[in-house]
Amino acid sequence: MVIITEENLDHLINIVNPKGYVGVISIGLITTDLLLEVDRMDVPIVMIDHEDHLISCDLVFNNNFSASEKVTNYLIGLGHRKLQFVGNISFSRSFYDRWVGFRSTLELSEPEMTIDASLSTIHPRAFKTTFSDWLLQKKQANDLPSAFVCTNDQMARRVITVLEDNGWSVPRDFSVTGFDNLEDSYQGTPTLTTVHLEKEELGKRGVEVLIRRLAEKDSPYEKVLLEGSMILRESASRPHVETIDIWSK
DSSP: OOOOOOOOHHHHHHHOOGGGOSOEEEESOOOHHHHHHHHTTOSOEEEESOOOTTOOOEEEEEOHHHHHHHHHHHHHHHTOOBEEEESOTTSOHHHHHHHHHHHHHHHTSOTTOBOOGGGTTOOGGGHHHHHHHHHHHHHHTTOOOSEEEESSHHHHHHHHHHHHHTTOOTTTTOEEEOSBOOHHHHHSSSOOBEEEOOHHHHHHHHHHHHHHHHHOTTSOOOEEEEOOEEEOOTTOOOOOHHHHHHHHO
């Protein structure tokens, strides 16, 4: 086994001997140029947590769509009727699937559920200013959501920080959920309601799929989805009574 972290295409060509590998497992976001070069090695490829439409291969993912449905339905069950998704959905397939799970859940729910896509392409570098301006506009229009579903735990922490900087409190004024169950999710205040993903199991299944591909080279490509589990913590609760009264008027 060899672990390669080189992302420069020219360097990769010089350090990788195609005859020295029986298969490749890619993890996370990899550029198309790099993947195409690996594909030319003519060995099986298994992609973990990423998909490229120019590469035909086996895929192993967490079921981000299903997990996002669970989070969104949980918030709806608590009584939230205005929910906002936050994060750059174009960054990765996982983020996009989380957005689609959120959106489809709202589309199948009650008519007053709202979907605002304006924060679904937000870039982390411009987040604080963009999100603060968005909150001000929504506050002036009396159209603030009561819950934020974020692409991951880091984005959820950014959301909470900006909300607190603007004088609000989580979960008293807003509920916020994350994704990934990173260490920061349970060490910060408030602790984050999030989704736990089986990262080690992703690696195991990736190896299993590669071994199967080596043994059955002509079998159909498959996409393996691993279910995540919700972790209920402090950052999500029932919406504030006064907020519910405003919506009902």
